[in-house]
Amino acid sequence: MKTFTLLLLFTAFSVIAQEKFFTTTGTINFEASVPFFEEVKAVNRQVAIILEPKSSMFICTVLIKDFRFKLDMMQQHFNENYMESSRYPKAVFKGKIQKFDLKDINEVEKEYQIKGKLVLRGKSREITVTALIKKVADGIQILSDFPIKVSDFNIQFPKAIASKIATTANTELTGTVYSDELVYLTLK
Numbered sequence: 679m680k681t682f683t684l685l686l687l688f689t690a691f692s693v694i695a696q697e698k699f700f701t702t703t704g705t706i707n708f709e710a711s712v713p714f715f716e717e718v719k720a721v722n723r724q725v726a727i728i729l730e731p732k733s734s735m736f737i738c739t740v741l742i743k744d745f746r747f748k749l750d751m752m753q754q755h756f757n758e759n760y761m762e763s764s765r766y767p768k769a770v771f772k773g774k775i776q777k778f779d780l781k782d783i784n785e786v787e788k789e790y791q792i793k794g795k796l797v798l799r800g801k802s803r804e805i806t807v808t809a810l811i812k813k814v815a816d817g818i819q820i821l822s823d824f825p826i827k828v829s830d831f832n833i834q835f836p837k838a839i840a841s842k843i844a845t846t847a848n849t850e851l852t853g854t855v856y857s858d859e860l861v862y863l864t865l866k
Contacts, residue, residue: 699729699818704853706740710828715842720745720756727853729818731780736792736809736820738771738851760833761799769798771824775809787812792822801831817856824849 704725710718722745728737742763747753757763773794782788793806809822826847828835835843 697730697732699731699855699857700727701817701853701855702726704738704820704851706745706849706851708745708826708847708849710844710847712842712844716752717748718752718843720747720753722746725851725853727820727851727855729775729820729855731778734775734778736771736773736775736794740769741767742769743767760835766799769796771796771805771807773805773807775811778811783811783813783818785813796824796826798826798831799833803830814854817854819854820851822851824851 702724704723704727706722706725708720712718722740724741724744726737726739729735742761743757745753745756747756771794773792776791776793778790787810790809790811791806792809794804796803796805805824807822807824809820811818811820813819826849828843828845828847
């Protein structure tokens with residue numbers, strides 16, 4: 679009876695653990711450079727990503743102040759003037775992966791569409807992004823591009839520099855999400 683109870687607990691834990699995959703070390707690279715002008719590029723390596731296979735739900739959250747630029751002055755202007763990160767501290771994308779089934783995920787990269795809502799600077803937009811998803815050694819790797827039109831989120835630049843910044847920021851998300859069980863075993 680003791681063995682049966684232990685087996686039942688282990689099975690229940692495994693089922694619960696498989697319900698969510700997550701990471702807090704995803705990466706977002708973005709670039710809004712225009713040829714012949716200063717590079718407008720930043721990276722954030724503290725992106726939270728959650729994947730819920732049963733519901734096909736995909737959630738990505740990023741703190742705006744965690745983007746790092748090559749130039750401190752550019753980072754300061756980005757946070758204070760353009761993104762107003764003290765007023766709008768995070769960006770969130772929440773969507774549903776179309777035709778997603780965890781059983782179909784293997785080492786071969788597959789392309790999926792994610793339809794959802796991006797909330798940035800207090801504005802919300804419905805968007806569809808393409809994601810490449812595959813199984814890796816310890817988890818599930820997700821690569822996706824999020825082209826963000828600056829005007830959609832009321833990001834305004836002074837006229838003197840507006841022509842030096844792209845109207846669409848090319849944003850790339852990369853991350854490997856891990857099941858609760860793997861995280862538990864790693865922390866143990």
